[in-house]
Amino acid sequence: MKTTKGKAAARNSTEALKPSDDRKVGKRKAVAEPDRRSKRQTKKETKAKKDPNKPKRPPSAFFVFLEEFRKTFKKENPNVKAVSAVGKAGGVRWKSMSEAEKAPYEAKAAKKKAEYTKLMKAYNQKQDSTDDGEDEESDRSRSEVNHEDEEEEGQEDEEEEEEDD
DNA sequence: GTCTTGATTGTTACA
């Protein structure tokens, strides 16, 4: 059972109450939601800013799908430049898709997740060794992981090139 | 020039 959670929930309480037409893209409310922003900022400042080297989160299957969907959407709607519109349309499409249709995106997402896990492992090792004031060991292991990543990326590049075609 | 917003779902990380 899916529930509206996180940002969506927060938006549901505020933004979602407004008619979508009212939510024009680019029409940023001048410091409209200090609550939400400050929350994000706090987290960002306490985490992301402290760990700029921290690997970025892997895209979920939906985001992988969205990447492709954006291209299609742009082609079909060259005049629509609002990212919110793409997100909305993508969400509708995603929900209408069957498991079989979602499968390839989920597979891709799983791959990215595996990469992320590896990167996080290396990242955590680095953090540990940094505590000791020594990171030669992790540097080595990191480079090993990086090497693996390079190989994988190379494979992925090939795959992507094929897809590009 | 830099930052923030919007819209979506899924996943991660943290309390």
Next chain:
DNA sequence: TGTAACAATCAAGAC
């Protein structure tokens, strides 16, 4: 275990 934050995208407004 529940929930907030974040992942991509980019035009445009605010500062």
